[in-house]
Amino acid sequence: MNTANNSNSFLKSGLRRVLSSRLAETLTTPHGVDRYLELFNPTWSVHEVRAEVVAVKHGTADSVTLTLRPNGNWQGFRAGQFLRLTVEINGVRRMRCYSPANSVHAADGLIELTAKAHATGFVSKHLKQGLQPGTVVTLSQADGVFALPDQRPDRVLLISGGSGITPVMSMLRTLLDEKHQGRITFLHYCNTALDMIYASELALIAAQHANVELIRCYAQPEQGGELQGFFSREQLRAAVPDYAEATAFLCGPPAMMAAVEKVWAEDGLGDRLHLERFTAAPLVIDGGSAEGEVRFARSERLAVNSGATLLDQAEAAGLRPESGCRMGICKACTCRKTHGVVRDARTGELSEAGEQDIQICVSVPVGTVTLDI
Known part of the structure; x- marks a missing residue:
């Protein structure tokens, strides 16, 4: 039985509307609907794009090619775009950006991702050495403007x-x-x-x-x-x-x-x-001018502002917030700032003082800042 295909048909049925309702979310609080669905099939989800690894190949000594079967939430892509792949490594969710290598017209509905396992590539080495057929990963929808135009060039x-x-x-x-x-x-x-x-x-x-x-x-x-x-x-x-x-x-x-x-x-x-390209402007961090505190409200932790990025300070405080590229591209580390001002370490731009979503890997606190972590 092809459980991934079953998950597609299951989540395309009328049950999707019921499971997406506010009542369903209320009844399954605090875990949410998806936590219960994955007990039956790990690829089942009301909203998330989840995919089963169906094949792992090694085209070169330092690369891995993954063939993924996504669930019915996957909306496809334009040739050239990228997606964000999330895997769990030692209990921590890690996200990286990869571009599908297959044709957009692939009839089997599968996604092909190829990554080089660099010596210092924590996630890429895991993809090469740790993933096996049957593993379930999480994907974002396709993103990016790098793509073949609708009018194909001659x-x-x-x-x-x-x-x-x-x-x-x-x-x-x-x-x-x-x-x-x-x-x-x-x-x-x-x-x-x-x-x-x-x-x-x-x-x-x-x-x-x-x-x-x-x-x-x-x-x-x-x-x-x-x-x-x-x-x-x-x-x-x-x-x-x-x-x-x-x-x-x-x-x-x-x-x-x-x-x-x-x-x-x-x-x-x-x-x-x-x-x-998946590179960003260099981060400019001035730890010498740090003042105030960093408050992690949900974890009930407090740290003296060291002047490092909020991601670094959260990790130094013993927290493990989700992160990916660590340079402001993948947006895996986005969280809610409930109070205070932060400076974008790439541009120097200051945020507003009120509530807003920020990327903590490229945000440096200016004075006291409170995060919903």
Whole structure:
């Protein structure tokens, strides 16, 4: 019996309206409806997108590809967008952003996510080593403006580096499913041939589709790619001489992306370059000017304001609030500030003094601040 499919049909029935009602929430307080539903099936939820891991593969030595079956709350995505994946590790919920790599037209309704397990990547290492088929994870709905436009460009240039291959892989697969006839160049950068995710599939695609050109650039020599070294204007002109005529989509390491952006900006082509990145402005924290206290109302704890971010101060006080990227992107750490002023560590902007939702990973208290934690 396919329990995930049963969960979809179950939650599409008239019971959804009943379970979503205020009466149902009242009757199941303090745990909520979902706590009882998951006793029958862990993917069942009235509102949350939950997904069962149905396959785990390792395309390279340091990567993992997860195939997920989402419940009926999943609303789909546009090729290139990302979602927020939440897993529980040692009793703490951790959230990270990943881009689906599958085509938006996948008939099986599954989601494919690929992550590189970096040496310091706490969550990515868990995905590679700790997840097994049958594990249930939580997803957000798809988000982000980095996506194929509804009017598909005639000339497409996909540029990726490392694990940044996933959103542009989704774009390529989607265009192929749509039998796109325009020219597509797939330009990918990585250290060695063994590091290239989806290497075999991309080679097969290029061999079977005359309109798809695959250009592999390896940083280390004698790897057999079409190019060697790092991105440069000269390299681009030689490999993709008509790049100025293409609509380009870019995702990869910050240094590579900055080099690509510089060329497009210098050529006045900024409006033809679309990019995705999960990096944020550096945090500016001045602990020397700290005053007041940080009050964690729900936990009934109090700490002297150290001048660090509220997330760091909460953890120092022995609390374990949910967090993800720790740089203000994923919004996993959002909580309610009930009193006080905070400064955004990225921009220096001060908040209002009243109640509001804030991201505690990038918020530094100015004086005394009270949080609903």
